[in-house]
Amino acid sequence: MTSDLRAPLQHQPVMTFEQILDKVRYEGVYPTRERAEAAVRLVLSGLGRQLTGDERVELAARLPFEAASILTAQIPDTQPLTGWAFVKDLAGRTGATLATTRWDTGSVLSTVATLAGPDLLTRILRHLPSGYALLFGRAELTQAA
Template sequence: MTYGTFMSTVRERGEYAADEAERIVEAVIETLGERLPDTSAEHLADQLPTRLADIVDRSEGPARTWGVEEFIHRVAEHAEEDEASAEEHTRVVLSVLADQITGGEMNKLISQLPSGYADLFGHGELT
C-alpha cells in the first residue's frame, strides 16, 4: 500500500477531508511510535510507506507504558480533539494500519501491547 492509498483509505473510512485525515493519521501514528519499544517501531516502520515509517520512527526515549485510555488521551492532545473523537479516529487509522501489515507483524504488535489495543486495531479476537 502506498502512502496515497493509505491516506485515501483513511479518508474513506473516516469520511475525512484530506487535511483532516493527514492531521489525524500523524497524531495516531506518532502516538503509536511513542508507545512502542524501538525494535517494534522499527519492524512496523519496515512495512509502512516511507512517510508513515518516518512518523513511527521519530519518537525518542524509552517506550511509554500507556494503557488504552492514556493512549487515546495522547492522541487527543496530538490531534487537538476531544477524547471521544480521538478514539474514533484511532480506530479508523489503526484498522487501516492493520490492513497494511502482515498477520505475523500484527500478532507481534498486539502481543506487546496491553489488553484493549487489539480492539482499536479492529482485531478484538486477538485480545
C-alpha cells in the same frame, strides 16, 4: 564453491502514503484528505511513542517512507500507556474530544493493521499493554482466570 550472500530483500510497502490517506479518509469518513492526514500523523506519532523493538522496525518497513518517518521519529515512552490512556493522551495533545480521538485512532490503526498483516499485528499486540486490540480492529482476548 559458490556462496549465496545476497542482500536481504527489503520489504516494499503495498500502499503509498497517498493511498493510506485515501483509505483513512474513506474509512473515517473525513471530509478532506487534509483531515485524514492530520489523523494519520497524530496516531502514527502516538504509536511511535508506544512501540519498541523488532516490532517497531518491522512495522516501519511495511509502511511507506512518509508514514515510517512519522512513526520512527518518536522516542518511545519509558512507561507504556494502555489503549484507553493512549486515546486520552492523543486527545490531550490536540484538544479534541475523546470520542473524536477514538474515531481517529481506529480509522488509522485499522489501516496500519492491514499493512502489518496478522502475524506482525499479533506480535505488536503482545508487546503493548491491554486495550490496543480494539483500536486495531481486533477483538480483545483475555485469558480465563
